[in-house]
Amino acid sequence: MSPPDDRSEPAKLDPALTALAARRMRVGLGLTALVVAAYFGFVLLVAFAPASVGALAAPGLSWAILLGAALIVLSWLLTGAYARWANDSYDAEVTRLRGERGAP
Amino acid sequence: MSTAALGQPNPVAIGFFLLFIALTMGVTYWAARRTKSTHDFYAAGGGITAVQNGFALAGDYMSAASFLGIAGMVALKGFDGLMYAIGFLVGWPVVMFLVAEPLRNLGRYTFTDVVAFRLRQVPVRIAAACGGLAVVAFYLIAQMVGAGNLIQLMFGLPYEWAVLIVGCVMLAYVLFGGMLATTWVQIIKAVLLLGGATALAALVLARFAFNPLALFDAAAVRYGAASLGPGSLVANPWDAVSLGLALMFGTAGLPHILMRFYTVPDAKAARQSVFYATGLIGYFYLVTFILGFGAAVIVGRDAILAIDKGGNMAAPLLAAAVGGTGFLGFIAAVAFATILAVVAGLTLSGAASLSHDLWVHVVRGGQAEAAEQLGVARVATVLLGVVAIALGIVFKGQNVAFMVGLAFAIAASANLTALVLSVFWRGFTTAGAVASMGAGTLASLVLIALSPTVLVDILHHEAAWFPLKNPALVALPLSFVTGVVVSWLWPEPAAQEGFAALERRSLLGPEA
Numbered sequence: 147m148s149p150p151d152d153r154s155e156p157a158k159l160d161p162a163l164t165a166l167a168a169r170r171m172r173v174g175l176g177l178t179a180l181v182v183a184a185y186f187g188f189v190l191l192v193a194f195a196p197a198s199v200g201a202l203a204a205p206g207l208s209w210a211i212l213l214g215a216a217l218i219v220l221s222w223l224l225t226g227a228y229a230r231w232a233n234d235s236y237d238a239e240v241t242r243l244r245g246e247r248g249a250p
Numbered sequence: 251m252s253t254a255a256l257g258q259p260n261p262v263a264i265g266f267f268l269l270f271i272a273l274t275m276g277v278t279y280w281a282a283r284r285t286k287s288t289h290d291f292y293a294a295g296g297g298i299t300a301v302q303n304g305f306a307l308a309g310d311y312m313s314a315a316s317f318l319g320i321a322g323m324v325a326l327k328g329f330d331g332l333m334y335a336i337g338f339l340v341g342w343p344v345v346m347f348l349v350a351e352p353l354r355n356l357g358r359y360t361f362t363d364v365v366a367f368r369l370r371q372v373p374v375r376i377a378a379a380c381g382g383l384a385v386v387a388f389y390l391i392a393q394m395v396g397a398g399n400l401i402q403l404m405f406g407l408p409y410e411w412a413v414l415i416v417g418c419v420m421l422a423y424v425l426f427g428g429m430l431a432t433t434w435v436q437i438i439k440a441v442l443l444l445g446g447a448t449a450l451a452a453l454v455l456a457r458f459a460f461n462p463l464a465l466f467d468a469a470a471v472r473y474g475a476a477s478l479g480p481g482s483l484v485a486n487p488w489d490a491v492s493l494g495l496a497l498m499f500g501t502a503g504l505p506h507i508l509m510r511f512y513t514v515p516d517a518k519a520a521r522q523s524v525f526y527a528t529g530l531i532g533y534f535y536l537v538t539f540i541l542g543f544g545a546a547v548i549v550g551r552d553a554i555l556a557i558d559k560g561g562n563m564a565a566p567l568l569a570a571a572v573g574g575t576g577f578l579g580f581i582a583a584v585a586f587a588t589i590l591a592v593v594a595g596l597t598l599s600g601a602a603s604l605s606h607d608l609w610v611h612v613v614r615g616g617q618a619e620a621a622e623q624l625g626v627a628r629v630a631t632v633l634l635g636v637v638a639i640a641l642g643i644v645f646k647g648q649n650v651a652f653m654v655g656l657a658f659a660i661a662a663s664a665n666l667t668a669l670v671l672s673v674f675w676r677g678f679t680t681a682g683a684v685a686s687m688g689a690g691t692l693a694s695l696v697l698i699a700l701s702p703t704v705l706v707d708i709l710h711h712e713a714a715w716f717p718l719k720n721p722a723l724v725a726l727p728l729s730f731v732t733g734v735v736v737s738w739l740w741p742e743p744a745a746q747e748g749f750a751a752l753e754r755r756s757l758l759g760p761e762a
Contacts, residue, residue: 163753174347178343179341181340184334185340193488193491196481199479199480202475202478205463206468206470207463210476210480214333215539217340218341218536221343221528222525222528222532232351233518233522244761
């Protein structure tokens with residue numbers, strides 16, 4: 147095995163970066179969990195309670211179709227929410243940290 | 251009913267198709283003059299905007315399976331077909347939340363760059379390239395066979411000719427125009443597909459006072475209210491769960507999709523492009539709700555089944571019914587263009603895997619002249635083009651529907667697992683990565699071979715060894731657990747020390 151090649155890299159991140167990493171991870175994993183819960187909630191309903199989701203919410207509209215369409219719209223809105231968060235709050239912090247460490 | 255118009259050489263279809271070829275060849279000529287370096291060839295020089303990449307991602311993702319397959323399934327099975335549409339979309343938030351930024355910040359041309367970032371290059375590159383190439387190969391076979399069948403049905407062109415034309419035109423795009431031409435082919439195709447589907451839906455809804463519920467109600471009246479709810483899909487509920495898992499986590503492991511994030515200038519553009527792509531694809535799938543039920547009501551299930559048992563001709567038949575032969579020609583040309591563009595994207599990502607991952611990083615140890623890299627990439631492109639045409643012809647008449655599911659299962663349980671563990675978990679090791687990708691790929695292949703799709707539907711055995719049609723429910727957890735356990739048992743200090751550099755660059759970008 148060759149020795150680790152990290153002459154210039156710090157072995158640990160500094161606290162500001164660690165905090166940023168933790169925040170990104172929380173938001174990313176949290177939103178992923180939300181979509182996973184929504185989608186698998188829907189799949190489990192379809193799989194194990196087909197009769198109830200097959201019932202009509204309105205003439206021509208079953209709960210299954212309504213929830214399915216809502217899931218598509220929700221997915222899109224969540225990607226928008228993430229992009230909004232990242233563009234505003236996260237990128238500002240990235241720019242600040244980059245500036246602190248000098249121009250590339 | 252103008253069903254007789256199908257399978258005949260349709261002058262409007264041929265005219266529109268030639269127009270598309272002329273336009274995209276012009277784009278390729280323009281792009282070829284701008285494609286000089288490997289960075290141009292693989293990543294369009296990194297100069298694609300977020301909106302352009304959003305359309306191109308949508309173009310790469312919306313295959314003929316999306317357009318013709320889902321419309322057909324909805325027409326024949328009602329709500330069950332929509333499960334696919336929904337599953338294909340919910341993978342996109344996962345792309346956004348977990349992979350878009352790290353991928354853009356850590357890699358150069360392939361997702362393998364990211365998996366191998368702080369691990370030992372040679373073993374990880376080989377394993378990841380195998381996973382990536384397996385996904386590309388199965389996806390490519392499905393597209394080529396689909397192309398041959400569809401074009402035969404719609405244009406009356408012999409199957410082999412259709413496969414050959416798709417292969418050669420696609421080769422011209424990729425070989426000469428690289429990623430820049432491929433990107434614009436995707437954009438043009440996405441606009442055509444979205445425009446064509448919207449026009450078709452509008453013509454359908456015009457008959458129902460522009461009220462989709464009136465259309466769905468008409469379907470319920472004709473085929474029973476049950477067609478608006480879950481049907482035969484739930485014969486085995488775990489099938490639905492396993493398929494859902496593959497679709498949800500497979501999207502974020504498709505090499506040709508992941509590669510697109512290198513074409514934009516920075517992480518911000520990468521995430522903006524996912525937002526646009528998700529909106530476009532989501533809109534498209536909502537439109538397929540209308541096309542599918544529209545075909546069921548206006549064309550009728552019997553007429554659709556009479557042409558093709560798989561139901562793939564539902565949308566073209568609907569076009570003929572509501573817009574006449576001219577409109578059918580337009581939709582047929584759009585479907586052809588759709589296949590062509592997806593095949594081009596797949597080939598380019600396969601070529602990147604062969605040349606950038608295997609040739610440059612494994613054979614040459616990361617050191618290769620720019621001219622050599624570009625030359626190898628072009629040779630790899632021709633090779634893949636020939637293989638695609640050959641596979642398309644070899645698999646003629648075979649039922650390859652399971653191959654897309656298999657591609658998604660491997661993408662989820664080999665590529666995505668390794669990608670996520672590598673980016674988010676300090677303790678991940680080279681051995682863990684190789685074991686995880688190997689287990690995921692192998693489990694997917696073996697379980698699909700033992701599944702009802704292959705044993706019962708294709709080989710006509712009485713029963714299958716493995717009860718599920720899609721292997722993801724087993725393969726995905728297996729690859730995850732394998733990666734974690736192997737990494738725990740044999741820790742790799744060098745990989746752990748490299749994690750800080752990875753995290754720093756993943757957050758701040760390559761510039762910092």
